[in-house]
Amino acid sequence: MHKSKLGGFIIDCQTGDLAGAADFWGAALGMPVRELPAAEAASYKRLEDSQHGLDVEVQIVSHPSRVHLDIETDDIEAEVRRLEKLGARRVQAVHAWWVMEAPTGQRFCVVQAASKSFAQHASRWP
Numbered sequence: 001m002h003k004s005k006l007g008g009f010i011i012d013c014q015t016g017d018l019a020g021a022a023d024f025w026g027a028a029l030g031m032p033v034r035e036l037p038a039a040e041a042a043s044y045k046r047l048e049d050s051q052h053g054l055d056v057e058v059q060i061v062s063h064p065s066r067v068h069l070d071i072e073t074d075d076i077e078a079e080v081r082r083l084e085k086l087g088a089r090r091v092q093a094v095h096a097w098w099v100m101e102a103p104t105g106q107r108f109c110v111v112q113a114a115s116k117s118f119a120q121h122a123s124r125w126p
Helices: 018-031 078-087
Strands: 004-011 043-048 057-062 066-073 089-096 097-101 107-112 123-124
Touching: 004 078, 004 107, 018 043, 018 057, 066 078, 066 123, 078 089, 078 097, 078 107, 078 123
Parallel strands: 004 057, 066 107
Antiparallel strands: 004 066, 004 123, 043 057, 089 097, 097 107
C-alpha cells in the first residue's frame, strides 16, 4: 500500500533569466519568491504558496516553456506502476524521480513526498 497526492506545479521557462522569470510569476500569482538550497538554486526558484500548500517552482529548461505538475508519493515505484496501469508511460528517470507522460500527452513528474500536508491529504492506494 502507498499514498500519493498532487504536490504542486512547476513553471518550466526556456530562459536565461531565472530571477526575472520567478519575479514575473511571483508577482502574477501573488506569491513571494524564495531561494532554494545551493544545489538547486541555479535551476529553480520557489514561489511561496501560503493559500493552498502546494509546491510551486519556476525552473529553467531547454525545451519549450510549459507548466507541469508533480505528484508526490511515499513510494515512487509503486505510484509509477499505478499510473502505468492507467495508461501513463515512463519517459525518463531524473535523479530520484520519474518524468511521465499521460495518455493525452502531458508530461508530469512523480516525486518523493515532501509537503507538510502529505500524511493528512494523500490518497491511499492498494
